[in-house]
Amino acid sequence: MSVFTPVERTQLDKFISGFDLGRLIDYSGIVGGTENSNFFVATERGEYVLTLVERGPIKDLPFFIELLDCLRQADLPVPYAIRDRNGEALHQLCGRPALLQPRLPGAHVEHPDASHCHAVGQALARLHEASAGSGLQRRSDRGLDWMLTHGQRLRSRISDPVALTLVDQLQARIQRWQTQPPELPAAILHADLFRDNILFDGHHLSGLIDFYNAASGWALYDVAICVNDWCLDQQEQLHPARTQALLAGYASIRRFNPAEAEAWPDTLRLAALRFWLSRQLAADQHEGQEGVLVKDTEHFLRVLRNHQTVSIGLPLAL
Template identity: 65%
Template sequence: MSVFTPVDRAQLETFLERFDLGRLIDHSGIAGGTENSNFFVATERGEYVLTLIERGPVAELPFCIRLLDGLQQAGLPVPYAIEDRSGTALHHLNDRPALLQPRLPGRHVDIPDASHCQAVGQMLARLHDATVTSGLLRPSDRGLEWMITETKAMLERSPAPARAVLQSILPVLERLRQQRPALPEAVLHGDLFRDNVLFDGHHLTGIIDFYNAFSGWTLYDVAICVNDWCLAEQGGLDERRTEALLAGYASQRRFTPLEAEHWPNLLRLAALRFWLSRQLAADRHAEHSGVLIKEPAHFQRLLAAHGEIRVGLPLAL
C-alpha cells in the first residue's frame, strides 16, 4: 500500500470537524499511488478521497485547485477541493498539505477495449479545450531539461542494452529543446493512465489525480495516454486501440500536420519520461516495503519498441 504518511482515526476525526460532512464512519488507505498518500473516507454525508501531498512545491497547489474548479464548471467529471466552513480548500494534516475531494463513481479498467480508448481520447480533447484559454500556466518540473539531465545520469550507471536506448533518444531531446516546435498547447493532465480514469461499463465517469498537471504540448498528453491505454500483449502498441483513442480525440479536436510530423518522437518522449521517473522512485523507495514500486523496465521496453511507429495521427477526420 502506498501510504507514506499514515493517518489514524482520531486525527481524521479532528480534521473533519471543520467541515459539514457529518460523523466519520470509516477510512482506509488507497493502494496504487506512487507519489502521494491517499485515503478513502466515508462520513454520514457521503464518500470522499483525502490526499496528503508528498511531492512538489506547496505554492503550486492553488493552481491545481483552480484547474479542477474550471474543469468541473466546463462539465468534465473531475473531483474538486471541498471547502470547509471558512471557505478554505487547501488544508494541512500531519505536516502535509491536504485536499478533501468527492469520491467519483466507477471503477478502473485493467484491460481496455477500443470503446474505452475512444472515450478516453474524447475526454482528453475536452480537457484540453477547457484549459487552452483558461489563463492557467504551470511549467513541468519533469520537462525537457529534467529529462536531459536524468538521461545523462542514467547513461553512466546503466548496462549496455539500456545505454543503447538512452543514447538513441538523447539527440531527440536536444533537438526538441533547441528547436521547440510550435505545437498546440494547453494545460495537460500529464498522467492519464488507466488508474486515473473511472468507468461504469463503457461510460467514462471520472478523471482523477491532477497533481502532475502542467502547461505544454497537447500531443504529449495524447502520447502519455496512448502509451498506457493502447499497449499490445507482445510489446509496442495495439493498432486498433491506438486508432480508436486518436480518432476519439480528433473527433473533438483536430490534429495538425506539424503534430503528425512530431508524433513518433512525442511517443518516445512520453515513454522516456516515465522510465526515468519510475527508476528514480524505485531507487528512492527500494528499502520501503510499504510503497508500491512500478517496474521501470516496462517503459524501457516500450521506448525500444517505439523505434518503429505504425499508427500515425488521423488528419482527415
C-alpha cells in the first residue's frame, strides 16, 4: 500500500531486534493502497508485513488484534500480530502505531472467475459466523452518520442527474434507517474486502488481509461491498455468473433471510455510495502528493447508477 511514513534501515533493524525473528535481510514499501504505510520485511526466520497505522484512533488497535486472533482460531487464513520477546503485539515505529504480521502466501486476482467468487463468498460467511459469536464490538467511523454528512457535502460534485437522484434517495433511506434500523443479521465486518485484500494460490483462497476498517454492522452490507468489487463486468455492471457464485458460496455457509432479500438492492447502493465518498475524500486529501495511489473517484458513482435496477437477488432456501 502507499507509503506515507518512510522507514530507515537503521530504524527497522532496531525494531526487528526486539523480536525473535533473526537478522533483518531486506525490506520494501508496498504500493497500492490509500490509508496505511505497509512494508514487506524479510528476516532470517521468514517474510512479514509491517504496517504503520496512519488513520483511525489508536484506541481501536487492540480490537483489531483480538479480532484477528479470533479469526485465526476459527482457521481462517488471516494475518495476526506477532508478539515481541516481551509478549507485546502493538508497537511504535517512526511515531506511528506499528504491527508486524506474517506474510501470507498467494497473490491478488485481477480477473476473477466464478470459482474465485464462490470461494470469496464462503470465506466471508465464515468470517461473519466466527465474529458474530465473538462478543467483539466496534462502531465504524464510516457508518451511516458519516455517509449522511459527507453525502450532503459532496452531492454538488455529481453532474449525472440519475446518480444525483439515487444519492438523494439513499440519503433519505439512511435517515429512515437511523430512526428505525432494519432487523438484519449482524457481525463484525471486514468492510473492505476488495480484490486487493484477498490472496489466492491458484484457485485456493490463501489470505484475507487489511482489517483496519473492520467494525460491527449488517452482514449483508459486507456482502454488498464484496459483490461491488468482485462481480463487476467491464461495463461496471453485475456479472451474473460471478455474482450468483459469490452469493451461493456465502449462502452455503450462512443462509440469507427474507429481510435481507428485501434490503439487498438498497444495500448494494449504500456500499457504492460509501466508497464513492471515501475515494473522493482521499483524492481531496492527497491531491498533488507524490507516491500516493489515488483511485478513480467516479467509479463507484457509475456503479451506483448501474444499480438503479438490481435484477440479481439473493438465493433463499425453499
